[in-house]
Amino acid sequence: MTKNLKETYYGKKIDNANILSVDSAIKKLNEAPVVIITGVTGQDGSLMVDYLLKNTSYQIFGGVRRLSVFNHKNINHINDKRFSLVNFDLTDSHTISRVIEKLKPSYFINFAAQSFVGSSWDFPRQTFETNCLSVLDILESIRLYANSCRVYQAGSSEEFGNVSYTPQDENHPLKPRSPYGASKPSARQLIKVYRDSYNMYAVQGWLFNHEGIRRGEEFVSRK
Numbered sequence: 175m176t177k178n179l180k181e182t183y184y185g186k187k188i189d190n191a192n193i194l195s196v197d198s199a200i201k202k203l204n205e206a207p208v209v210i211i212t213g214v215t216g217q218d219g220s221l222m223v224d225y226l227l228k229n230t231s232y233q234i235f236g237g238v239r240r241l242s243v244f245n246h247k248n249i250n251h252i253n254d255k256r257f258s259l260v261n262f263d264l265t266d267s268h269t270i271s272r273v274i275e276k277l278k279p280s281y282f283i284n285f286a287a288q289s290f291v292g293s294s295w296d297f298p299r300q301t302f303e304t305n306c307l308s309v310l311d312i313l314e315s316i317r318l319y320a321n322s323c324r325v326y327q328a329g330s331s332e333e334f335g336n337v338s339y340t341p342q343d344e345n346h347p348l349k350p351r352s353p354y355g356a357s358k359p360s361a362r363q364l365i366k367v368y369r370d371s372y373n374m375y376a377v378q379g380w381l382f383n384h385e386g387i388r389r390g391e392e393f394v395s396r397k
Contacts, residue, residue: 213285220248237262264308294354305357
């Protein structure tokens with residue numbers, strides 16, 4: 175992957191990473207299984223890329239949007255020809271469908287989300303479009319174009335919301351208390367419906383609060 179170049183335009187840093195179009199990404203395909211990972215600029219996505227590069231021979235595409243800010247610090251260290259960025263927007267069903275149709279992934283790992291719980295009250299529709307409707311588009315595209323693909327969807331402890339007991343387990347009722355919290359069990363139900371209806375390998379995991387050196391400052395717990 176080409177290293178990011180920090181350029182300046184009217185005093186602002188520009189993210190000039192080598193983000194491929196779908197057509198350009200197709201030209202990089204080889205015989206190795208393809209993994210598509212969303213949220214690669216975040217903590218979990220970037221760590222997953224590191225893990226797969228170290229432990230597999232897979233070809234990895236990180237789905238990212240083109241932005242006017244420099245936000246790729248978590249993947250700046252990666253310089254491996256098996257890893258590429260592809261232009262990908264979770265709120266655009268056409269993009270999702272075309273990327274999956276053309277790259278035909280063996281694995282799809284969705285870490286991307288509108289993850290600001292507080293902001294989900296200000297942008298409830300956007301939160302559902304990003305966190306839930308995008309999952310529907312992903313599942314439907316995989317059903318049509320890559321039905322042997324294995325799907326992992328990142329859930330959240332916010333699905334439990336107003337907890338009844340601690341620690342929570344799989345029998346705990348889902349009682350979300352925010353639009354963000356509600357978007358995650360909605361996606362979980364879609365995962366279940368597609369798994370049961372189409373015999374797809376699709377799972378969602380509950381991610382409780384976890385922190386590391388790559389976590390954005392806005393997410394780090396304050397004491």
